[in-house]
Amino acid sequence: MTTPTPTIAVRLFAGAAAAFGADAATVPARTLEELVAALTADGSAEAARVIGRSSFLVNAVARPDLSHPLADGDRVDVLPPFAGG
Incomplete structure (x- = not known):
């Protein structure tokens, strides 16, 4: 039996929102890596x-490892580099 892919609420800030064209999205993803792929696919x-x-915050906690697992109800904040970082 296959487990359904979690639905993740995403908030994008500053340059990430400008480049993405929206400040929020909802994407299916099991890991941060899948979330990045979903956000950048189209x-x-x-x-x-x-x-x-x-950088990525999952439920307000920094998660630098893109293999970090995600679950239904998680919120991911996408924070672009600031000041040229």
Whole structure:
């Protein structure tokens, strides 16, 4: 039996929101890596670049490991590099 893919609420900030074209999204993802792939699959090259360099908070906790698992009800904040970082 296959477990359904969790639905994740995403908030994008600053340059990530500008490049993505929205400040919020809902995507199916089991890991942060899948979430990044879902956000960048149909987006622009700029969105892929900015989101790919961003930091991620899962339920307000920094998660640098893209293999971090996600569950239904999780909220992920996408924080782009600031001040040229």
